[in-house]
Amino acid sequence: MVGKSAGGGGVEDAAAAMRRWVEAGGGRLVMDGGLATELEANGADLNDPLWSAKCLLSSPHLIRKVHLDYLEAGANIIITASYQATIQGFESKGFSKEQSEELLSKSVKIAREARDMFLKEQLDRSMQHPILVAASIGSYGAYLADGSEYSGDYGEAGTLEFLKDFHRRRLEVLAEAGPDLIAFETIPNKLEAQAYVELLEECNINIPAWFSFNSKDGIHIVSGDSLIECATISNGCSKVGAVGINCTPPRFIHGLILSIRKVTDKPILIYPNSGERYDADKKEWVESTGVSDGDFVSYVNEWCKDGAVLIGGCCRTTPNTIKAISRSLNQRHCVSHLPVA
Template identity: 35%
Template sequence: MLQTAYSPLGPLLAAARLEGRPAILDGGFGQLIADEYPELDQSGGMWVSGVAVRAPNAIRDAHRRYLEAGADIITTATYQVSAGGYVTAGLAATEAEADALLAATIGLAVDARAQFIKAQAEAGPHQRKPLIAVSLGSVGATLGDCSEYTGKFGQGLTTQDVYEFHLSRFSMLARCLDTAELRGHIDLLAMETIPSAEEATAIVRALDQLTRDNIVLPAAWIAFTTPVTNQTGLGEPIEDAVRAATSSPCVCAVGINCVPTHVVPELLANIARVSPVPVVCYPNGQTWQGSANAWGDASTQVSPTDYAKSAMEWVQNGALIVGGCCKTTPEHIRTLAEAATIGNSWCAPTQLT
């Protein structure tokens, strides 16, 4: 029987249960950097992962802001990372150089957490140690063609190709996490913006293979993206995708990210009904107009206050971990965290098990 790494989600959720609240995830990252630092180049196919190489302080500061806002979990700026991506972007020439860049980017989150914990200790006795999840996107996220939203991967990729891509990238991550600088510092793996049950199957196959090879990564969550309430981006029943994602003991949570807020309540209910593991939810904070390949105008942006109000319904529909994706900010997370700690009775304690 396959064994997997210990998941820290149980203790985190247990602590949240005692406070009658969900666990709080951080918010948008790549879009936050693009909006706040327009002078930073995000071209080259690596998006914010490239910025992490060229302007690490901006990334470290963003992590700190989310921690100070109240996030229980922060995610690394590694969503579009791949060894080939670093090479194509001209940031690395060899596998070893690519490994070093990935490790350094993950290290920015580790540094930010260490700084935050130190500041807490200096401020008083009440302390918390937030978790760090390494963010990795769909294979489509590395292709630069938005296929992470549809699951229709171009360039002739087969199911076996997708599996081998994830296996290779997981192996790259395992090498990084086994270094002296990172060993023992990373808590979770966030597989984000997954558009299909097919890719989820490839991901769990790769995780299980590493486990059989005695290479154990942190426990993973798989978050699907979709524009509708009952199907994946590729069009499969969302329940089938959840079953595929949770078929491995390596997966400790399942849910959604980078989705429009209006589909969230029903979509979460469909997921929670069949999921044997905790549900994570982090939708977008603004409407994406696909036909125009642009964000909607300001009227389509959800305010931090309205976002926090909506999150109460998400919890009632099954989410145990809530945060934000594109166009959410540290202020959205601060408002969410504050709302979750002022006795609003977000959910009954029995729901947070």
């Protein structure tokens, strides 16, 4: 690995915080699975520009239920329903700026409530620690709700300053709501990663962030930008605690981890989708290329060997996927601690 970032004097570097959590979890942490997927499975209609964030308005209890289902399936990390929640998106529905900010905070509040409820019910808390809440920030393309989070093509609007202005207040509000982590998810291009780095610095966010990119060819991120360059940008920011890939077919993950590992020794996170393709025009997933939960889990050992330490699922994965991942990681963990004869 090259280009390790220097730790900031006094304040714990985000990667160090992440490593501490990973160690507390026994060397691996289980992430949750698809949130929108599971909200739909519970009856929510997400055909709306706000997508999963629509439930912040109509059915917060469902969001809490899905968080709880993932915790019960063995997740150490739950990701809030703010992926497609933006001040601009709420305002275009007629909410005031204050109400919109309140809705963003609410996503973190719901996840924290789910965590508290789960911990209260747990008899043996040592089994599944730590439990962390990650505040999701989806890309500008996700807000556009036209599939451009899978192309990274923002046309004329795609300037660094525009993207920073778009995300600034949202980031501040989510950070103020008290999550353990900030999850920059499904980052489709290099410019947006750069915008996030600058915002983390300028807003002086001291909650560890993760940067997660998506790919549709197993080499580049979806815009065609170089994953190595994007991982290098992430590596250079002391506020980024982990780097990885989400919402990408499982078959591509192995090669992508190896690329990331070339330029960083920050913890690597992996939460692929089920391998199905999203049809942005029809706003639905095409089932033909997906893998079963069993197939998904058969990759987990390989991803661990490649160096991933945080593993979960993205769209079209479910609590069953997470249960299987958790079981597989625990077995691995037990085996690696057996005394050598």
